[in-house]
Each structure stands twice: as C-alpha cells, then as structure tokens.
Amino acid sequence: MKTGNKRRPVTEQVPELTTNRLSIYLRCLTRLEQAGVETVSSKALAEQFHLNAAQIRKDLAYFGEFGVRGVGYVVRDLRQQLRKILGLDHRLKVVVLGAGKLGQALADYPGFGREGFEIVAMFDTDPAKVGQHSRSGIPILHSRTLRAFATRTGIDIAVLAVPGEVAQEVLDLIVTAGVRAVLNFSPGSLRVSDAVKLKHVDLTVSLEGLSFFLAHGGEDGA
C-alpha cells in the first residue's frame, strides 16, 4: 500500500489514464466471469486489448494487492474490487441536460443502465418537449425545476447535451444545483470550479483527428 499520502485526494494521485483502463479491465472481467473463467493472469488480460502486463499490475497497485502469485487474479474477486474502486457498488443517478436528438439518444442508451447508472430524468427549456417522455420512458422536465429535483431526488452525474451557445450557462445551473460530475458533449471549452469534475466528449475533435490521419501518413505504410 502506498506511503506518503499527503491528504491529496486520491483522484489527483491516480492518473486519469489509469482509471480509464480500470473501466476497460472491469468490462473484460465481467465478460470472463459470465464465461465462467475462474482466474486470469495480467498477461492474459493484457493480450485481450493489446496492452502491457506490467501496466495492468501497476494500475491495480494504486489500490492494493489483489493478485495471487503464481496464479493470477480471481476473476470474481477482482471484478468486485474494481466495481468498488470505481464507485459502481451502488447505483448512480444520472440526468441528461438537453432533450434534443443527442440527449434523447443518450438517455435511452442501454449501455448506461448496465453498469449501475440510472438515467432518472432529462431537462430542457423547450415547452414542446417538457412533459414528454423519451422512447424508453425517461421524463423530460423543465430546467427551472432542476434544482428542486436535485435536492429531492439527488443527482450524481449530469450529462450535458445542449447547444454550445448555452453550454456554460447550463453548466453553471447544474453546478449550483450541487452536481459535482459532468459529462459534456457540447463543443467548446467550459470553465468550472476545481471541485467539479468535467469530462469532455468532443465529437468534432475526434473526427478531425481522423481527418488528420487521412491527410498525412495515411498512404505510405512503408
């Protein structure tokens, strides 16, 4: 176990790349458990997604010693540990801000429900949308009622899927309502207090990265 913890929050000591990989490991372990596999070595795990075995061990070492030397990891146990580390051992309430096409698609995305996330509501200001439900039955509420909803029901995570022009404004609203983790799909840079964790999914940046690849080096494989 790590020494010299200077009371800095764990989230600052653990690289974000590590936590991303933990999610990937968890997904893989879930599949292995379903397949009835009892134990797995870091080497076997590493081969699944082309990765280095030492890296997997290092990633896990941030949180403890979960392996059995000479054997590997007990799939079921490691999976439980990872769920706990990632905070997935209890349900998390998620709201989607913006009931446009993207917002509704996200709200209905079945992948979310799977790992303990529960989409509880969408919020929008468009009177034509407020009062409706998404295909899968998520209610669309007025953004005005967000704050009350947050205190009454509790919101763990907000997904921002509003047009770029109002993104900052809506973000401020969420933060004021006490939400401290936001997944942002709107383009552009947003400013937010350090106490709030903001993750970006920037579709334009992703596509332009592909465009760059095509523009250069795409051809000559030599």
Place this chain on the structure above:
Amino acid sequence: MKTGNKRRPVTEQVPELTTNRLSIYLRCLTRLEQAGVETVSSKALAEQFHLNAAQIRKDLAYFGEFGVRGVGYVVRDLRQQLRKILGLDHRLKVVVLGAGKLGQALADYPGFGREGFEIVAMFDTDPAKVGQHSRSGIPILHSRTLRAFATRTGIDIAVLAVPGEVAQEVLDLIVTAGVRAVLNFSPGSLRVSDAVKLKHVDLTVSLEGLSFFLAHGGEDGA
C-alpha cells in the same frame, strides 16, 4: 522545419494529444475570426482554455513557423493553415453504421456538417429501417450495399454506432470496403490493421471515470 524525417508517417511523429489540441485551436480561431480579431498571441490563446503558451507554440512547430515575432499569429492565416494541416480544406464523406437512436442522432448532429464533414448515408441491416431517412434526410441503406457505395461514392470516415456484439463484424466490413478511418462508439475492444485509424468514444469509460471521482476525493477539497 524538423530534420531527420525517417519517412515515418507524420501521424506517428505527431502526438495524438497535439492533433487534438490543434482542433481546439482551430475552433477558437474560427470564433476569433468571426469576431473580427486580426492577430492573437500564443499567450492569449493559452488563456482561453487553461493551457501553456509554450505548448501551443510547440504544437504548431511540428508543422512550420506560422507566427510573427513580436506580434503573434495572424488569425485568418493560422486558421487556414490549421484547416490544411487537419485535412479540412476539402470535404470529407462520412457514413454512420447502425441506424439506431445513437446513429441517427449522430447523423443529424449539426456540428459535423459545420467543419467540412458531410454525412452521406447510414447503413443498417434492419429491413424496417432500410429505405427510410433520418429526420434531416440522411438515407438509411442496407449494409449489404456498403461496399458498392464505397467504390461508387467514396467514403472517408465511418462512424460505428452498432451494438457491441456485432461491432467487430461491422468494422471488418467497413475495412474491407476500403475505409481507413473509423470513429467507434461501440463498447469493447476491437482489433484492426495498423493501416486503419480507429478512434474510440467510450461512454461507459467516461461515466465510470466520473463515478471514480465521486467515490474518491470528491469531498475533501482540503
């Protein structure tokens, strides 16, 4: 200009983090140009999104010298340069694989059209969907016809928005059709030849990263 180019493709010499930032710079420059700003310094640019000025200069240095010492960068010129570097100086044809809710939302996402990307078609195998159009008029074609479409119309980029179980299979289909850049929204790891660039947008990983933040260090800001 860089020396010692050993004919490795540019895409391997330039870190992906750099190209991601180039997209961000481009977006900012577009706004500045619209606002009528003539020149901008790396320092000013860096302050927009909390970033280091030297980093911006280093990022640009991979591609040439675009600045004027003592002045900064001419907004219009740098923007044009970045568009060229990112391969955005000509239209790019994009198809969406999977006409589910997410696929349709992505196909209709207005942000894509903005920077030179043109969604030309969606593909699906569901007979109920094939023949239909998305809200904004993107036709849904049968996946069977993908290959013919690719040779006839040309496809630069494919967006994968199919269920995880068939993702690998559909990816193989795209690659066989000659597409060399794929933006993947399906969960799970996919295997693909090195000649194909695969970018992942993994919503579960993103959400779980937020969950981790909430589970640890979320509270104690001290």
Place this chain on the structure above:
DNA sequence: TTTTGTGAACTAGTTCACAGCT
C-alpha cells in the same frame, strides 16, 4: 519592446526485469 521558436530541464507515464511469494 513584444512575442516567437526551441534547446534544456522537468514531469508524467510506460516498460523492463527481477526479487519474492505460492
């Protein structure tokens, strides 16, 4: 003067390689 472009210094992240446990 101001601000770029860039080597040097630094920091973060990855991989190696092996001691130590089972």
Place this chain on the structure above:
DNA sequence: AGCTGTGAACTAGTTCACAAAA
C-alpha cells in the same frame, strides 16, 4: 514451476527560459 508486485530504466509529453526576430 508460474505470476505478482515493484524499483529502476526508459520514453513521451510539458514547461521553462532565453536567443533571435520584428
């Protein structure tokens, strides 16, 4: 024997700091 956990070595990425240009 086999595999973990981890210091050491390495690699990649960022920031500093300053000479050179306008």
